[in-house]
Amino acid sequence: MKGIVVLGSTGSIGQQTLDVVRRFPEELSVVGLSAWSNKGLLLKQAQEFRPAFVSCQDGPLPGPLPPGTQRASLGEMLADPRVDLAMVATVGAAGLLPIMEAIRNGKSVALANKEPVVMAGDIITAEARRAGVQLLPVDSEPSAIWQCLQGEERPPARLILTASGGALREMPLEELEKVTPEEALKHPTWKMGKKITIDSATLMNKAFEVIEAHWLFGIPYAKIDVVIHPQSIVHSLVEFPDGSLKAQLSYPDMRLPIQYALCYPRRPPNDGLPHLDLIRTAALTFEPLDTGRYPCFTLGLEAARLGGTYPTVLAAADEVAVDLFLRRRLPFTDIPRLVERVLSQHVPRQAPALEDILAADTWARNEALAPAEV
Amino acid sequence: MKGIVVLGSTGSIGQQTLDVVRRFPEELSVVGLSAWSNKGLLLKQAQEFRPAFVSCQDGPLPGPLPPGTQRASLGEMLADPRVDLAMVATVGAAGLLPIMEAIRNGKSVALANKEPVVMAGDIITAEARRAGVQLLPVDSEPSAIWQCLQGEERPPARLILTASGGALREMPLEELEKVTPEEALKHPTWKMGKKITIDSATLMNKAFEVIEAHWLFGIPYAKIDVVIHPQSIVHSLVEFPDGSLKAQLSYPDMRLPIQYALCYPRRPPNDGLPHLDLIRTAALTFEPLDTGRYPCFTLGLEAARLGGTYPTVLAAADEVAVDLFLRRRLPFTDIPRLVERVLSQHVPRQAPALEDILAADTWARNEALAPAEV
Numbered sequence: 001m002k003g004i005v006v007l008g009s010t011g012s013i014g015q016q017t018l019d020v021v022r023r024f025p026e027e028l029s030v031v032g033l034s035a036w037s038n039k040g041l042l043l044k045q046a047q048e049f050r051p052a053f054v055s056c057q058d059g060p061l062p063g064p065l066p067p068g069t070q071r072a073s074l075g076e077m078l079a080d081p082r083v084d085l086a087m088v089a090t091v092g093a094a095g096l097l098p099i100m101e102a103i104r105n106g107k108s109v110a111l112a113n114k115e116p117v118v119m120a121g122d123i124i125t126a127e128a129r130r131a132g133v134q135l136l137p138v139d140s141e142p143s144a145i146w147q148c149l150q151g152e153e154r155p156p157a158r159l160i161l162t163a164s165g166g167a168l169r170e171m172p173l174e175e176l177e178k179v180t181p182e183e184a185l186k187h188p189t190w191k192m193g194k195k196i197t198i199d200s201a202t203l204m205n206k207a208f209e210v211i212e213a214h215w216l217f218g219i220p221y222a223k224i225d226v227v228i229h230p231q232s233i234v235h236s237l238v239e240f241p242d243g244s245l246k247a248q249l250s251y252p253d254m255r256l257p258i259q260y261a262l263c264y265p266r267r268p269p270n271d272g273l274p275h276l277d278l279i280r281t282a283a284l285t286f287e288p289l290d291t292g293r294y295p296c297f298t299l300g301l302e303a304a305r306l307g308g309t310y311p312t313v314l315a316a317a318d319e320v321a322v323d324l325f326l327r328r329r330l331p332f333t334d335i336p337r338l339v340e341r342v343l344s345q346h347v348p349r350q351a352p353a354l355e356d357i358l359a360a361d362t363w364a365r366n367e368a369l370a371p372a373e374v
Numbered sequence: 375m376k377g378i379v380v381l382g383s384t385g386s387i388g389q390q391t392l393d394v395v396r397r398f399p400e401e402l403s404v405v406g407l408s409a410w411s412n413k414g415l416l417l418k419q420a421q422e423f424r425p426a427f428v429s430c431q432d433g434p435l436p437g438p439l440p441p442g443t444q445r446a447s448l449g450e451m452l453a454d455p456r457v458d459l460a461m462v463a464t465v466g467a468a469g470l471l472p473i474m475e476a477i478r479n480g481k482s483v484a485l486a487n488k489e490p491v492v493m494a495g496d497i498i499t500a501e502a503r504r505a506g507v508q509l510l511p512v513d514s515e516p517s518a519i520w521q522c523l524q525g526e527e528r529p530p531a532r533l534i535l536t537a538s539g540g541a542l543r544e545m546p547l548e549e550l551e552k553v554t555p556e557e558a559l560k561h562p563t564w565k566m567g568k569k570i571t572i573d574s575a576t577l578m579n580k581a582f583e584v585i586e587a588h589w590l591f592g593i594p595y596a597k598i599d600v601v602i603h604p605q606s607i608v609h610s611l612v613e614f615p616d617g618s619l620k621a622q623l624s625y626p627d628m629r630l631p632i633q634y635a636l637c638y639p640r641r642p643p644n645d646g647l648p649h650l651d652l653i654r655t656a657a658l659t660f661e662p663l664d665t666g667r668y669p670c671f672t673l674g675l676e677a678a679r680l681g682g683t684y685p686t687v688l689a690a691a692d693e694v695a696v697d698l699f700l701r702r703r704l705p706f707t708d709i710p711r712l713v714e715r716v717l718s719q720h721v722p723r724q725a726p727a728l729e730d731i732l733a734a735d736t737w738a739r740n741e742a743l744a745p746a747e748v
Contacts, residue, residue: 147618151525153640160652237623242641243649244521244630245623249611256618266527267616275617278534278601283657283708 003082004262005032005053007074007098008089008324010041012193013112013138013254015268017087018045023270028262031078036094053077078102085262087138088113091195093361096120100354103127110261112138114212115319119312120357121215136261137216140190141209143257144218144235144248150265152246158239159213163231163289164189166201168332169230173293179332181325189252190230198322199296202335203289207300211311214304221305226297228287233276250276295336303343308350309360310343316364317342342367377456378636379406379427381448381472382463384415386567387486387512387628391461392419394633397644402636410468428452452476459636461512462487465569466693467735470494474728477501484635486512488586491691493686494731495589510635511590514564515583517631518609518622519591524639525580526620532613533587536603537663538563540575543604543708547667553706555699563606563626572696573670577663578710581674585685588678595679600671602661607650624650669710677717682724683734685716690738693715716741 004021010012014035021028032053035042043061046054046069050070053072054065065071078086078101086102088095095113102109104127111117116123128135136145141161149156167186168179182203185194192200210224232252239245250256251274259270291298296318303314305349321338323332330338342364349356378395382388388409393404406427409416417435420428420443420585424447427446427508428439439445445614452460452475460476461484462469469487476483485491491498502509511517515535523530541560542553559568566574584598606626613619624630625648633644665672670692686693695712698704704712716738 148620157643175653234621237652239649240641241643242410242630242633242635242637243624243644243647244641245650246522247608247619247621247623249619250617256616259616260618263616267614267618269531269615270617273617275613276619278611278660279662281660283659285657286652 001026002084002262003031003084004026004028004087005034005077005083006030006089007034007095008036008091008113008304009033009045009283010035010038011089011091012191013089013258014087016255017089017112017258017262018049019272020255020262020270021049023073023259023272024263024268027268031080032072034074034077036090040236041177052080052082074098075101075158078105078107083107083112085136087258087262088116091115091193093119093316096357099124100127100276103131103133106131106133108134110136110138111212111216112258114139115315117212117215118208118315119361120185120354121211121311122351123354123357125215133270135216136264137212138254138257138261139209139212140254140257141236142213142216143260145213145238147248147260148236148238149190149217152238152240155217155219156238157223157241157243159217159219159224160237160239160245161206161213161224161226162232162234163203163206163226164200164232164237165228165230166203168199168201169228169293177331177333181328184325184332188230190254192254192320194326195319195322198335199318201332202296203294204296204300204318204335204339206294207297207304208315210301210303221273221301226289228289229285230287231282233281233284257282296339299336306348308348309356310346310348311353311361312352312357313343313346313348313364314339315359317368320365321370338368349353375403376401376636377403377405377458378423378456378461379451379459380404380461381408381469382410382465382487383407383419384409384412385463385465386565387463387632388461390629391463391486391636392423393646394629394636394644395423397646397652398637398642401642405454405456406446408448408451410464411732426454426456431668440629448472449475452479452481457481459484459510460541461632461636462490463512463533464565465489467493467690467728468624471733473498474501477505477696479508480505480507482508482510484510484512485586486632488513488582489547489689491586491589492582492689493735494728495585495685496725497728497731499589510638511586512628512629512631512635513583513586514626514628515585515610516590517634519612521622521634522610522612522620523591526612526614529591529593531597531615531617532607533591533593533598534579534611534613534619535583535587535598535600536608536610536660537577537580537600538574538606539602539604540577541571542575543602543667551705551707555702558699558706562604564628566628568700569693569696572699572709573692575706576670577668578670578674578692578709578713580668581671581678582689584675585678595675600663603659605656605658607655607658615682667716670713673710673713673717680722682722683726683730684720684722686719686726686731686734687722687738688713689718691742694739694742712742
């Protein structure tokens, strides 16, 4: 029996995580649930799963907890000996400190929230090595790479991340300025949370994945490629030194990589997951990434290569920019402009400690919200 | 240093095997070479690789052997303690007894010649288990499956073998009767020997691969599918119980699976192998197999499911039929008719011993050459 806490249990990945847990009652048990503000759903989840702990950052729940369930801080939850694995399905920078806390408590961490790795990949991976805990990717692309690396000597020759191209891949460039949040949220292949869906439309999400893959698999940036694959069937590929490639394929459904991380290294059958029918699948195509269409991707890779606190600032500025866009206070095409402005004003720190990361994050958020000097 | 004997060194796979060996002089050493009748090339190969042994079934070589090289029987070669691995790149049934000999001598066997596994899969795999030796697939499809199974729990849920569809995939059915050997030998994606190229045009080769995969990976026939994939980039796929699929991809080049078998589990870089460029690759498509076009495939699977000596008879009758076709003594569309006639007249033996296999092989060849009762 694997004891799990789900941080961000009421979000898209959190709910799908519980959907997987429901399928494996003999194997997975929910020890803790935590959510930001969807208190009604959190209470319902607590009533169904009867975890030892719930945590809600936003005041009291709208009803009594089931017997045996108590409120607790994230720190108490993550220190509990019944917990084996923390599913971190929070959004943006919020996951960073809980991830560090889980690692220090010797818990495996399933990473559905990639911004913390973008912000502090060096610190997180070093701490995980020190504590001897596993970092399990949950995003479909790093999960695909992780699956393809099973049983193979490391390092591979090259990683090839696939990208659907997001909701606006075919929109004429001159129309991008007027894109509404509703249009940008219509992802062609994946149903996901709002932040990641906008990051997919700008391809910032793909830059984040490159950074995440760099840290999780220890691969230099020069050996990580990105190709546009509009069908979202091939979730990523690995090239080996002999020139052979392996790919992982499935219909786009986050429950598969979630289950893989939760049950690893086992692959129990799950009738709830659709099985890929290659015959009925559209032709699989791969196209070069048009960097002119996706300035956020270029900015992201630049920040990654510069290193130090730049990726932290990248993630923080992007989080502010996406939030402003979703609240109709920033045009879509100003997302990269805002991120670029903040990056260009940053005085970086190399080999930052966790405090430096947190300071850079705060600085970048303030800077992003400051009126632009025109 | 891995000591290798190459059986069938002057054929297509034999020559490509030596091409791989040339790239890894620190790792692979040729201990023995054997060929059927291409004595000039065998002598040249002996002069280049200076093996301890050469064997030629067809009389003296056209010149002196280099110092340190002597003629030997296959049995002497395969018993030599310097030999670690036998690359069996012979054609048709000819590989069966050498494979058994290699296994009994405790040598790993790289299987480029699949007919022996079709004829006697049960006996070969049981003998390999008893002797504790590895059977390493060399054909691109079973190699792909083997690569995809690395590091995964067995059994997988399903194997999906890809088939290019051969040289005649798009020829109107009514024209197949008049197909010449030259037309049937124009394989769209692979350069191979004549027998396997004709077997690819009839798809008998794919039935053989299903049988080979059944024995090598221990998968029931009901869990092995075949799809037409005209681009020959995805060499096969494995589906796991959780619904995730892995595929192995590369340009069609036999040197890759040969190298994988020779260097397994390592994947050393080889500048001589082309690296797949996904962007420049045509869209990858998967189509159902049109069994009306490929009666040999259906016959092959029927023989496989019936088991006993039927697959032996299948392989033997096909070998005679393909030979007759190549010598213009049988129309292309009579290949399945001849195979079906022989199968229908066979009195099978279940759980056959090796002598029963050899007897069924001889019977089928005689029967195939006997004038048809009309």
